[in-house]
Amino acid sequence: MISIMKKSTDSTHFADPVNLVKDARNRLIEEGEVPSGVLRSEIEDSWLRSVNAGLNCESPLDLENLSRDRIDDLRDKNRGLIEAAHPEIKQLVDYFRPDGGLVMLTDESATILKIKGETQNLDSATRYALEPGANWGEELRGTNGPGTAIVNCSPQMIRGNEHFLDSIGYLSCCSAPITDPKGELLGVLDLTSPTDNRDLPPNLSLVQQAVRSIENRMFSGQFQQHIVLSVHSRPEYLRSSWQGLLALELDGHIHAANEQICQLLNRKRSQLVGRNLEELFGVRPEALLTALHRKGRGELRTRGGDFYCELLHFPNSLPTSYKAPLKPSRNKLAPVPLNAPPLNELAGQDPRLQKGVRMGSRALAHELPVLIQGETGTGKEVMAKSLHLDSRRSSGPFIAVNCASIPEGLIESELFGYREGAFTGSRKGGMIGRLEQAQNGTLFLDEIGDMPLALQARLLRVLQERIIAPLGGGDEIALDIAVICASHRDLKALVAEGLFREDLYYRLNGVCLRIPSFRDRTDKKDFIRYFLHQLTPDGRQIDIAPDMMKQLLAYNWPGNIRQLETILRVAIAFMEPDEVQIDSCHISDDFLEELNSKSGLSQGSIPPNQACGTLKNSELLTIQQVLEENEGNISATANELGISRATLYRKLKQIEE
Numbered sequence: 123m124i125s126i127m128k129k130s131t132d133s134t135h136f137a138d139p140v141n142l143v144k145d146a147r148n149r150l151i152e153e154g155e156v157p158s159g160v161l162r163s164e165i166e167d168s169w170l171r172s173v174n175a176g177l178n179c180e181s182p183l184d185l186e187n188l189s190r191d192r193i194d195d196l197r198d199k200n201r202g203l204i205e206a207a208h209p210e211i212k213q214l215v216d217y218f219r220p221d222g223g224l225v226m227l228t229d230e231s232a233t234i235l236k237i238k239g240e241t242q243n244l245d246s247a248t249r250y251a252l253e254p255g256a257n258w259g260e261e262l263r264g265t266n267g268p269g270t271a272i273v274n275c276s277p278q279m280i281r282g283n284e285h286f287l288d289s290i291g292y293l294s295c296c297s298a299p300i301t302d303p304k305g306e307l308l309g310v311l312d313l314t315s316p317t318d319n320r321d322l323p324p325n326l327s328l329v330q331q332a333v334r335s336i337e338n339r340m341f342s343g344q345f346q347q348h349i350v351l352s353v354h355s356r357p358e359y360l361r362s363s364w365q366g367l368l369a370l371e372l373d374g375h376i377h378a379a380n381e382q383i384c385q386l387l388n389r390k391r392s393q394l395v396g397r398n399l400e401e402l403f404g405v406r407p408e409a410l411l412t413a414l415h416r417k418g419r420g421e422l423r424t425r426g427g428d429f430y431c432e433l434l435h436f437p438n439s440l441p442t443s444y445k446a447p448l449k450p451s452r453n454k455l456a457p458v459p460l461n462a463p464p465l466n467e468l469a470g471q472d473p474r475l476q477k478g479v480r481m482g483s484r485a486l487a488h489e490l491p492v493l494i495q496g497e498t499g500t501g502k503e504v505m506a507k508s509l510h511l512d513s514r515r516s517s518g519p520f521i522a523v524n525c526a527s528i529p530e531g532l533i534e535s536e537l538f539g540y541r542e543g544a545f546t547g548s549r550k551g552g553m554i555g556r557l558e559q560a561q562n563g564t565l566f567l568d569e570i571g572d573m574p575l576a577l578q579a580r581l582l583r584v585l586q587e588r589i590i591a592p593l594g595g596g597d598e599i600a601l602d603i604a605v606i607c608a609s610h611r612d613l614k615a616l617v618a619e620g621l622f623r624e625d626l627y628y629r630l631n632g633v634c635l636r637i638p639s640f641r642d643r644t645d646k647k648d649f650i651r652y653f654l655h656q657l658t659p660d661g662r663q664i665d666i667a668p669d670m671m672k673q674l675l676a677y678n679w680p681g682n683i684r685q686l687e688t689i690l691r692v693a694i695a696f697m698e699p700d701e702v703q704i705d706s707c708h709i710s711d712d713f714l715e716e717l718n719s720k721s722g723l724s725q726g727s728i729p730p731n732q733a734c735g736t737l738k739n740s741e742l743l744t745i746q747q748v749l750e751e752n753e754g755n756i757s758a759t760a761n762e763l764g765i766s767r768a769t770l771y772r773k774l775k776q777i778e779e
């Protein structure tokens with residue numbers, strides 16, 4: 123999201139006084155030629171192109187716009203761009219509307235997809251020419267913001283009579299091209315205002331900043347199957363619109379890079395894409411990922427300086443993981459194959475998980491909502507999918523909504539949908555909301571703690587009444603859905619802080635399942651083997667060397683199963699085809715160091731509420747560990763601990779409680 127500090131006049135772009143432009147225009151009209159050296163060179167070149175395209179200053183503005191159907195098709199094609207640009211357009215319009223500002227988004231051919239703002243100060247021809255479906259290609263309308271930005275592939279500020287056509291000489295605008303992660307043009311964001319150059323200097327840097335935010339949002343959305351890193355030389359710019367972005371394969375190869383990272387590293391995109399992280403920054407990918415999971419931030423060193431990075435996205439990489447349909451249509455809901463382990467596999471041998479899945483499955487059978495809590499990466503979404511597949515609604519859809527990743531302004535229409543014509547720019551035929559898409563299936567609301575308060579009230583009403591009325595009116599729909607929510611935040615604490623509605627909390631919290639952190643699972647060894655088997659391609663039989671297993675069992679796994687997945691995947695990738703055992707040579711030095719360090723040991727990470735009575739805890743933890751090392755063999759464990767089997771059983775019972 124862009125942050126608007128203040129409007130500023132950028133006078134560096136106005137080297138040509140207004141009367142010079144007027145003079146140049148008079149000479150063009152009288153002599154039929156663009157005078158040389160009078161205008162800014164970009165404008166002079168653009169005027170020359172306009173003349174060569176057969177235009178003159180009096181050429182008409184009122185060209186025919188696209189039909190409604192063609193506009194709908196174009197909007198469907200550019201849906202990702204339109205949605206990504208929505209928050210910035212809204213923010214710019216809110217800011218500039220009092221000054222008569224208009225904000226428009228065009229596609230890559232300069233056809234207007236969306237336009238917002240004040241039109242009352244425009245004459246009727248301009249108003250028509252600024253409707254969706256109007257094309258502002260430079261060859262059609264001469265020098266203008268979007269058209270000239272596209273030809274030059276660079277941001278443009280066009281003031282008053284610098285526009286080629288006389289009829290738009292009362293407008294000023296700034297436009298910046300929007301590109302995809304490969305640098306391909308997607309469209310243009312433009313801020314236009316009826317001003318004669320002095321009253322309202324449109325602010326090019328604001329538009330450029332907005333474009334960066336849009337590009338970043340699209341970048342993160344596009345690489346769901348990749349690791350996405352935010353990178354900057356200054357930590358305060360991480361996750362800002364100035365951030366550099368890298369999308370990585372799991373083995374550390376760079377799959378895509380945004381424009382900012384190219385500038386930060388002073389490299390062309392072609393010098394980054396396809397190269398490996400280790401080659402560029404001297405860091406092994408698994409070492410970096412370990413640092414990111416553990417400390418939340420990593421460092422990349424280059425000869426040109428050091429950079430910080432944070433993990434923005436890690437792929438949800440079950441083999442055929444579910445992806446919510448991008449373009450929900452009113453008529454058809456394509457069934458999406460869902461892949462998640464059966465509940466008994468998911469619970470493994472951990473008694474708390476076994477109890478949790480039993481409760482969750484019964485709750486759904488009795489139409490009760492389920493709330494899943496657990497640290498990040500413990501498998502909350504995987505559990506929601508498994509519960510759904512085990513429920514009576516398993517043949518229905520599983521619809522996941524991540525409340526933290528949808529821009530606030532879009533959550534409402536995303537959840538509730540809208541009818542055709544609900545608001546300007548709404549899609550033909552309307553859009554079916556996620557609640558309705560989940561009909562006869564399960565709605566999974568991830569990161570529910572991040573849902574805006576205003577929407578919480580609406581959601582509560584829907585959950586109570588089981589009826590929805592889409593935005594813009596129309597028939598109410600009776601909902602038959604199961605609801606599973608998840609959060610890694612303490613919802614009770616959010617309620618106490620007034621950030622989450624208490625009534626919604628109790629409505630959602632039919633049954634609360636707490637997934638244990640991986641370090642606290644009693645079946646770590648079995649799970650690691652099971653998971654390794656799941657991740658190994660082509661049914662290869664791979665095991666873990668006993669010493670390495672010992673270390674993995676003693677580690678505290680701050681990133682939980684997600685972190686384990688990374689370590690295992692990377693180790694598998696580093697194995698030679700004839701190797702069958704993972705040992706220290708397949709693990710990065712960094713992670714090995716961490717495995718050996720005190721802070722990496724699970725005893726060091728007993729949660730504060732368990733820290734009292736430490737003697738007892740450490741006794742139980744030791745028992746747990748020895749039991750795992752002995753693969754659950756009671757006699758061997760009792761022997762090693764020097765206690766009787768009966769005492770061991772008694773102590774194990776305490777652990778389960």
Ligand SMILES: Nc1ncnc2c1ncn2[C@@H]1O[C@H](COP(=O)(O)OP(=O)(O)OP(=O)(O)O)[C@@H](O)[C@H]1O
Pocket residue numbers: 437438439440463467468496497498499500501502503504505608609610653683684687
């Ligand atoms: N029981 C499991 N079996 C196989 N893979 C699992 C299991 N639990 C978690 N994973 C894997 O761990 C990763 C994280 O899982 P998931 O996204 O469900 O966690 P989460 O708790 O919802 O995380 P977050 O709170 O960060 O969203 C995924 O890649 C998932 O495939």
